[in-house]
Amino acid sequence: MKEETRLTRAGRPHDGAGLVNAPVERASTLLAPDSKALYDRPQGRSRYARGGTATQDALRDALCEMTGADYCALAPSGLSAVLLPLLAAARAGGRVLAADCIYGPVRRFLDEALPNQGAKAEFFDPRIGVGVEALLGDDVNAVLLESPGSLTFELQDIPAIARAAAARNIPVICDDTWSAGILMKPLALGADCAAQSLSKYVSGHSDVLIGAALARGAFAERLKETEYLFGLHASPDDAFLALRGLRTLPLRIARSGEAALAIARWLEGRAEVARVLHPALPGHPDHALFRRDFTAPCGVFGVIFKGWDRARADAFIDALALFGIGFSWGGYESLAINCDPQIKRSAVPWKADGALIRFAIGLEHPDDLIADIERALGRV
Ligand SMILES: *Cc1c(COP(=O)(O)O)cnc(C)c1O
Numbered sequence: 001m002k003e004e005t006r007l008t009r010a011g012r013p014h015d016g017a018g019l020v021n022a023p024v025e026r027a028s029t030l031l032a033p034d035s036k037a038l039y040d041r042p043q044g045r046s047r048y049a050r051g052g053t054a055t056q057d058a059l060r061d062a063l064c065e066m067t068g069a070d071y072c073a074l075a076p077s078g079l080s081a082v083l084l085p086l087l088a089a090a091r092a093g094g095r096v097l098a099a100d101c102i103y104g105p106v107r108r109f110l111d112e113a114l115p116n117q118g119a120k121a122e123f124f125d126p127r128i129g130v131g132v133e134a135l136l137g138d139d140v141n142a143v144l145l146e147s148p149g150s151l152t153f154e155l156q157d158i159p160a161i162a163r164a165a166a167a168r169n170i171p172v173i174c175d176d177t178w179s180a181g182i183l184m185k186p187l188a189l190g191a192d193c194a195a196q197s198l199s200k201y202v203s204g205h206s207d208v209l210i211g212a213a214l215a216r217g218a219f220a221e222r223l224k225e226t227e228y229l230f231g232l233h234a235s236p237d238d239a240f241l242a243l244r245g246l247r248t249l250p251l252r253i254a255r256s257g258e259a260a261l262a263i264a265r266w267l268e269g270r271a272e273v274a275r276v277l278h279p280a281l282p283g284h285p286d287h288a289l290f291r292r293d294f295t296a297p298c299g300v301f302g303v304i305f306k307g308w309d310r311a312r313a314d315a316f317i318d319a320l321a322l323f324g325i326g327f328s329w330g331g332y333e334s335l336a337i338n339c340d341p342q343i344k345r346s347a348v349p350w351k352a353d354g355a356l357i358r359f360a361i362g363l364e365h366p367d368d369l370i371a372d373i374e375r376a377l378g379r380v
Pocket residue numbers: 077078079080082103146150175177178196197198199200209210211328
């Protein structure tokens with residue numbers, strides 16, 4: 001069956017009650033039938049709801065179905081979902097190698113908190129490809145990717161990096177929030193773990209914070225163990241909303257991605273624009289990787305405006321009427337942010353001939369969004 005079909009069936013209840021959706025089950029205590037049974041682990045689960053109830057299980061099952069994972073850990077945010085596999089992998093004295101384009105708060109964790117575990121991070125050029133081999137050693141605990149990077153949109157050659165890492169038994173973890181687990185399949189491309197913020201496209205309505213880490217093979221056990229040790233938990237209400245969003249994910253992301261591409265193409269033709277950073281555009285330096293590894297575009301992309309300083313970028317964003325000014329993406333409403341204050345690099349300096357603005361395209365009609373951008377450009 002095609003993915004849209006599978007996502008209408010995965011994680012549905014089969015208990016004969018006739019409900020279409022798994023109900024919201026709230027619990028802490030799960031009562032045992034007798035004293036001895038308290039310490040049995042039915043289906044390998046403890047009798048305590050930190051590990052989740054049928055609501056979280058339904059979301060886990062559906063996400064495993066979508067991504068090809070053997071295990072899904074749920075976390076209270078996308079950030080904690082990305083950190084969880086890193087904590088499962090990092091060892092005192094070890095190194096974590098990370099692409100230079102990763103999400104800012106994850107980078108901050110690597111720089112500021114990982115050293116407290118006795119490990120340290122090193123950043124590499126996201127376009128390193130097989131060149132990553134030269135950085136690998138027995139002390140490397142994990143390789144962290146984010147493809148494309150959420151501000152600068154470089155892709156990584158996941159199969160090439162994963163082959164090099166697998167030869168040394170080093171787990172590869174990929175933040176695939178941009179592809180929402182649907183446009184690209186990091187686990188099928190060779191990654192051991194794919195983590196994403198479900199707060200974005202999966203939930204889809206800007207009203208939930210939740211994340212998932214999905215792992216295959218030997219890494220699945222390590223992830224499960226670490227999830228337990230850290231006591232991570234996502235609420236049944238949030239899991240319910242994420243699963244509800246998952247049912248319409250294929251439709252929403254396809255529509256948002258098509259609209260984004262139309263807007264990106266229009267922007268490429270404007271005199272104010274130096275470069276449009278969307279890997280689905282033929283002019284993007286990683287377009288060949290995009291064609292190989294992704295099935296469709298996502299609605300999030302960057303635009304460098306020729307010679308603009310930060311004040312001019314702020315004035316343009318303030319002049320937009322249909323774009324909200326705020327973090328996150330993947331909701332039904334479009335957003336625009338000035339990225340320059342956030343960009344942090346150490347392996348390869350960020351070079352741009354003007355301010356970088358990120359657009360997250362929602363479900364408005366692209367003609368209205370283009371008209372809004374045109375009006376705002378006229379005003380600055
Ligand atoms: C938003 C985001 C996160 C963090 O997700 P939250 O749910 O907001 O904690 C991590 N990685 C990427 C790429 C993101 O865009």
